[in-house]
Amino acid sequence: MSQSASPPSQPASPPQPESQAQPESPAQPADGNPFAQQQVPAPDAVQPGAVPTPPAPAAPPRGNVALGLVAAVVAAVAAAALYGMVIGLTKHEIGWAAVGVGFVIGLAAGRLGGRNPALAIAATVLALGSVYLGQLVGEAMIGADQLDVSFSEVFFQHFGVVQDAWKEEADPLTFLFFAIAGWAAFSGARKAAG
Template identity: 75%
Template sequence: MSQSVPPPQSGPAGANPYAQQPGPAGANPYAQQPPAGAPYPPQQGAYPQQPGAFAGPPAPPAPGRNNLVLGLVAAVVAAVATAALYGVVIGATKHEIGYAAVGVGFVIGLAAGKAGGRNPVLPVVSAVLALGSVYIGQLVGEAMIGAKALNVGFSELFFQHFSVVQEAWKQDADPLTFLFFAIAAFAAFSGARKAAA
């Protein structure tokens, strides 16, 4: 059996017998192109969304959130700074001030919570650092008061005669002194939790 083959046509269209056949408009995505400079309309249903697929790349995590080391570093820096400031306030006023102890604790907790996030260790560490910060601040204040009374330098009294400063603190300590410790620890603990929320 032999089939008849159409005779070749002359010209470029003759090379492809289907070149002159129009196809349906929906079959060719380029058949209905917009004018030059106009945006292409979105293709509806070209690639349907697969179940469980992401619409785009996931958002990057918030910087510094739930970072224990960063929270600890921030809390220690805040503790050192607030201890010095609290000591200067005590030395200048010759009184322990409750609001200053609250501020010490709150600043430590705030720094830990903002830098470290929601790590459950940070509120506890903040409370412990607040206790140490208030204690050092009270010793700094005691040394400032003693240095003025003895007419010696603060650094000489604080660093070379630290045991004398501690003895003076023990003699001056009263129940209010220990209440300030508790206030500062509570402020640090709650401050760290609120800052991380």
């Protein structure tokens, strides 16, 4: 009779001491990014010894029609004064100055007022008024220089005479400058709001 012998059992491997045990690796996220589980300090937390940085200045508000209109009016008055000084000093109307008047007004309206289409129209009207006022200022400067009197005397005390002088000297080029300034204001407001 034959006896079946069970195969000799293999000796169990001796237990490994803890120093030789394999360290457990942290579970990696499904996306394979090993840094995904790292703690990131909160932006408000200031590291010891670090100088805190001040917050960035707030951007000017956009989309406020009233603010855009006020900015356009202020820009129109300032642009009229500068345009009048250019005319008074050079004794000529200059096309690029009319473009600048319109663009500055449109930029102010669009940047602060946003995309409201009424602002582009308001900027156009303000640019026309600004060019007209600037031409009157230039006319008054030229008249004051010729009469050897002060600008304020001519402009404020003889405003009707200044307007009559403007009417006499107005030519098609004068009205072209109105159109240029109006176009620059309208397109400037639309682009600045974009």
